[in-house]
Amino acid sequence: MKPFRIPEGMENGENHVLAQKICRCFPEAYLGATLFRGDLSVHIQREEIVSICRLLRDDADLDFDYPVHITSVDYMGEAERFEVVYEFFSIREKRQIRLKTRVPEDDCCIDSVTGIWQGANYLEREVYDMMGIRFTNHPDLQRILLPDDYDEGYPLRKNFPMQGRGWRDSFDFPH
Amino acid sequence: MAVEVTPEEKPKEENSLPLLRKEELLLNLGPQHPSTHGVLKVIVTLEGEKVVKSEPVLGFLHRGVEKLAESVTYNQFIPHTDRLDYVCAMYNNFAYVRAVEKLLDITVPWRTEYLRTIVAEVQRIIGHLFWLGTQALDIGAMTVFFFTFRDREDLLDLFTELCGARLTTSWYRVGGVERDFTQKFVDDLSKFLVTFDEKIDEYDTLLINNRIWLARTKNIAVISGEDAVAFGLSGPTLRGSGVDYDLRKVSPYGAYDHVEWTVPLGTKGDTYDRYWIRMEEMKESAKIIKQCLAQLPSGPFKADIPQVVAPPKEQVFTDMDSMIYQFKLYTQGFKAPKGDIYCGTEAHKGELGFYIVSQGEGKPYRLKIRAPSFVHMGAFDFMAKGYMIADIITIFGTYDIVMGECDR
Structure with a gap:
């Protein structure tokens, strides 16, 4: 496991009270935190995602009750290719937190947080549909925007062809 | 026997x-x-x-907008946002340019904030009028549809005056807006606002004592505040359940914190409460617009950042630097710094957010649209359970769903 490095242009967010709380409760899963334009992102190990989410929602000080979005980014060529991004908001405390966790391509799965926020159901299905990341323990993991029998991969992956595979370049009709 | x-x-x-x-x-x-x-x-x-x-079963209108965004520059994506929620293009533009501005860390002149707020609220009124007309039509009250579309058309004429298009407006720009208000726009808008409150009462008279309307909306699709939050609902759908969450108040943008207005909140979380909230929001929007028009400061309507905002056309023809900036902007676009941001905006349907990951290039590395309609559909099964088949139609309606935004 390579040590967490703050990307250039971003501030170190490890002194943020939320990052410290997660670091204290889950020292092994916590990797680091960044601040960019006032947004806090906490990088964590994927194994603890459900426990950390449960802490975020149930802890009286944190109270992150509102799931804003769940999405994924494909960093093709990096060792752990996919990044799953969770954004939560606390309506009472009026603050946001972003969790980022990496998922490797050869074991492309992460635990589902549907049990914590019901709204995560559709958001995770979309991530699965578009990026092909499987959510274990998801109640209904199937494609959502694309047809069920869609067999051409996951469109938001960076290696998805932008111009098709040539099937529709010419139409030859039998005479 | x-x-x-x-x-x-x-x-x-x-x-x-x-x-x-x-x-x-x-x-x-x-x-x-x-x-x-x-x-x-x-x-x-x-x-x-x-x-x-x-x-x-979603996805019939899926056009792969998020994938498309990865191959166009930041400015080129603005017209694509029109086609998300195609009845309320202005607010989509607004949400997108706000996200890009947050990524670039730029601010816009005061006048721009006011112009943006006014147009966004006009768009909110249009959205709610459209919703009211179609929802009443779905329930069988056809007259409301004619009334609301008559008034919506007046406002769409204003948009034509402003940017030449009724629906696909693309009026917002990163760092400003496309052009300033004309005097005719301001006059027509003020004239519209004089009678608008009476018109809202007029719609109310058609519905508030209508037994069918009440039977079809009261105690239908009830959702508690707690459930609504857990499902990530937003906008009138969330506030109908009494949750005070309006991004215009929570993290104010535009000129919203410079004007007086309130957030209407429901109590029961049924379709009727959501209807009531939209009616109240139209009145609040009219209040916001009136105050903004009265306070409208003078000044430029675009930020003076030539690397990001195209310089005025007159300068391009006379000034060497401006020409270079214009050329670079339209051939390569501007480069955004490395980083990722999420910026949510309170559109009339709910929280419309853009999550942008930039790798320091002229195009977004990843752009995710947090569309309220899509998130609302996640709660559909929960909200429709136990009601009658005919209520299904009113439950689509109560979200104010537009599939262009839901399927992207």
Whole structure:
């Protein structure tokens, strides 16, 4: 496991009270935190995602009750290719937190947080549909925007062809 | 031979009667039905007329906008946002340019904030008028539709005056807006606002004592505040359940914190409360616009950042630097710093957010659209369970769903 490095242009967010709380409760899963334009992102190990989410929602000080979005980014060529991004908001405390966790391509799965926020159901299905990341323990993991029998991969992956595979370049009709 | 049945011997359950068969019925609703507001299919499991389970089938309008965003520059993506929620293009533009401005860390002149707020609120009124007309039409009250579309058309004429288009407006720009208000726009808008409050009352007279409207909206699709938050609902759908969450108040942008207005909140979380909130929001929007017009500061309508905002055309023809900036902007676009941001904006349907990951290039590395309609559809099965088949239609309506935004 390579040590967490703050990307250039971003501030170190490890002194943020939320990052410290997660670091204290889950020292092994916590990797680091960044601040960019006032947004806090906490990088964590994927194994603890459900426990950390449960802490975020149930802890009286944190109270992150509102799931804003769940999405994924494909960093093709990096060792752990996919990044799953969770954004939560606390309506009472009026603050946001972003969790980022990496998922490797050869074991492309992460635990589902549907049990914590019901709204995560559709958001995770979309991530699965578009990026092909499987959510274990998801109640209904199937494609959502694309047809069920869609067999051409996951469109938001960076290696998805932008111009098709040539099937529709010419139409030859039998005479 | 007649058999006498004593009360004790009467069959207890309906099932035991030999001729009464009970089974679930699978019904396919849509995708092409006028009340599905686009192309939405729902597979409903019915027990009699009661909904047991409903499974929305999305994606008929999926155009891969998020993928498309990765191959166009930041400015080129603005027209694509028009096509998300195609009845309220202005607010989509607004949400997008705000996200890009947050990524670039730029601020816009004061006048721009006011111009943006005014147009965004006009768009909110248009959105709510459209919603009210179609929702009433779905329920069977056709007159409301004619009334609201008459007034919506007046406002769309204003948009034509402003940017030349009724629906696909693309008026917002990163760092400003495309052009300033004309005097005619301000006059027409002020004239519209004089009578608008009476018009809202006029719609109310058609509905507030309408027995069918009340029966079809009161106590329908009830959702508690807690559930609504857990589902990530937003906008009037969330505030109908009494949750005070409006991004215009929570993290103010534009000129919203410089004007007086309130957030209407519902109590029961049913379709009627959400209707009431939208009616109140129209009044609040009119209040915001009136105050903004009165306070409208003078000044430029674009930020003076030539690397990001195109310089005025007159300068391009006379000034060397401006020409270079214009050329670079339209051939390569501007480069955004490395980083990722999420910026949510309170559109009239709910929280419309953009999550942008930049790798320091002229195009977004990843752009995710947090569309309220999509998130709302996640709660559809939960909210429709136990209601009648006819209520399904009003439950689509209560979200103010537009499939262009839902499927992206």
